[in-house]
Amino acid sequence: MLSKQILEDISNSSAIRAMFTEGKKLAQSVGEENVYDYSLGNPVTPVPDEFTQALCDIINTEKDTTKLHGYMDNAGYPEVRETLAAYLNERFLVNLSSRNIIMTVGAAGAINVILKTIIDPGDEMAVFAPYFTEYRNYIGNWRGKLVTIDPNYENFQPDFDDMEKKITPKTKAVIINNPVNPTGVIYSEETIKRIADILSKKEREYGHEIYIISDEPYRELVYDGKETVFLTKYYKNTFVTYSFSKSLSLPGERIGYMVVPDEMADFDTMIAGLTIANRICGFINAPSLMQKAVVKCLHAKTDVEFYNRNRIKLYDGLCKLGFECIKSEGTFYMFMKSPEDDEKAFVERAKKHHIMLVNGTTFGCPGYVRLAYCVDPDMIDRSMPAFEALAKEYNL
Secondary structure (H helix, E strand, O other), X not given: OOOHHHHHHXXXXXXXXXXXXXXXXXXXXXXXXXXXXXXXXXXXXXXXXXXXXXXXXXXXXXXXXHHHOOOOOOOOOHHHHHHHXXXXXXXXXXXXXXXXXXXXXXXXXXXXXXXXXXXXXXXXXXXXXXXXXXXXXXHXXXXXXXXXXXXXXXXXXXXXXXXXXXXXXOEEEEEEEOOOOOOOOOOOHHHHHHHHHXXXXXXXXXXXXXXXXXXXXXXXXXXXXXXXXXXXXXXXXXXXXXXXXXXXXXXXXXXXXXXXXXXXXXXXXHHHHHHHHHHHOOOOOOOHHHHHHHOOOXXXXXXXXXXXXXXXXXXXXXXXXXXXXXXXXXXXEEEEEOOOOOHHHHHHHHHOOOEEOEEHHXXXXXXXXXXXXXXXHHXXXXXXXXXXXXXXXXXX
């Protein structure tokens, strides 16, 4: 008999994956070239040559294969963590060492390890809407309670008045996704400072730590000269989680890391807890070969300009047809306002034109839909007549 929890998880299964699967079935009947699938955020740019070369060099030079593929410290190879710390110090002007880094099975693995370490059943975890839909499942894994903070719909920065109300004595942490999946918005330095100020005040008021978990898998995918800030410089009780899935187009390799600053309360105990949680969660350690490979190409990056061209093409095309879109500043996602209040009905109508979108309710933000523009540019061109027909149905 299945657990009640997994039965609930099945019923709430990802709308993103469901739409992707539905698009594949539709392609079998009408032809792949006639389906315009904007559902899944799967990188399409090539893996950088530096990464492929690094893999080949490591395999060819390491003669002891048991050493190459064997266990290491649960936190990862010390030399990998030291190199990564030096890179982050140079880039963000911080002061990290290997003891501040834990290598993880992607950002998702990192977040689950953190939640395992800090959550007691019933603790509240605050997220800013719209939020990455899997946060709901990750928090549920450890019997936490998800609390949604509303956005400011003018700019999709957080609604700070709502945040003030929803940070309670039960709040254990706040998850920040920057740049944001699904909007593509970047939280500004001003926003980060305001969040830090509110949480610092709440910590003093409630007499216990409130953590920030900064989820940053899209850190390198930013446009128009914009940058993200490194949150440990603004709030001491911050975990930074990162994945190489997007920056190096390696989603299937499941490799990332977390940063825990020295300034964090009870640092030594926290590191011990996180390291043990990495094992308890079943990860044991991050993939050995991937650790050695990514650290050799920290300055490499996938073709961000490819996504930028898609961003501009899609945004301009949709706006010309009368749709209202948020122009993304990062990631490879765009958030579009539904022409009708029930965005799920809009998604169903779009499917009749073979356009696959993801409803905003999935991200805690009804009334909008998400489009993933990590697609072939030709698909964007081919989809515009379908979007035009859809726009006419709404008299846009």
